[in-house]
Amino acid sequence: MMEAMTTSVPLRSPCPPGACNCGRDPLLEMPDADLRILRLTREEEKRLLARLEMLKDLNDLKHLQQRMFEQLGVRVDVAPGFNEVRTMRGIAIQIDELPGLCRKTRAAIPAAIRRGLENHPEIAFELLNAHDLLRDT
Template sequence: MSIAPPFPIRKECPPGACVCGREALLVDRADAGAGTEPAPADLRVLSLTREEERKLLAHIEQLASYEELLRLEQRLRSLLGVELRITPSARGVRTVRGLAIELLERPGLCRKTREAVPAALRRRLDQQPEIVYALLNARDLLGE
């Protein structure tokens, strides 16, 4: 038995295509909702429908500054409960490939989304190297 959340949720992936745990998340939510305990499952990530994901990717491809990137990270965290992590390589960053960009795995987050968001961000950083410079400077990797 599953209880539908009060917002539209992402449709399930084809069987075997994803291991996001969407169904288990919904079942856990229903089981927890039956008792007096508060539901432990965070369903915010399921509100990222395919249409919303397309909007997110379009927004990422329009980022113009480091400040916008920080706002994007904060909004992903607050609205979806998803953590975007961008870490420079310990051996130095000569190109955007020297940055590790990932959406941390969590129940309900589709594998395709975890791949598409970092890929879109990497493409944007290739186009806007000043964002990368600001990112590195914020972590004092440029030594300024």
């Protein structure tokens, strides 16, 4: 009776052979592995990227960073780069290495965050101010 009630969580389909080095299969073989990242199906990834592009403010970005860590185990750090920030490319967006995280997804998340910052430059200014814009003067 209980078996009929349990539903399996959909996992991300494997990448084509040779196209990615995400380590999905070895991750599935590990008995005590954290499989949260595999819950990010292609459809869910599209939703996440669209949400990252529609940032409202800096608190919204921080909230999404926290949710990505809680639900997927993905740690995303967003901070001004070490050198002068003239464009959104000067904002450093770092994603920790994580087994099971597809290389395309690892590149798509920072790109979506940058698009969100470009859509709302005031968020970038908030980020710069939060990290002491005038620290070297």
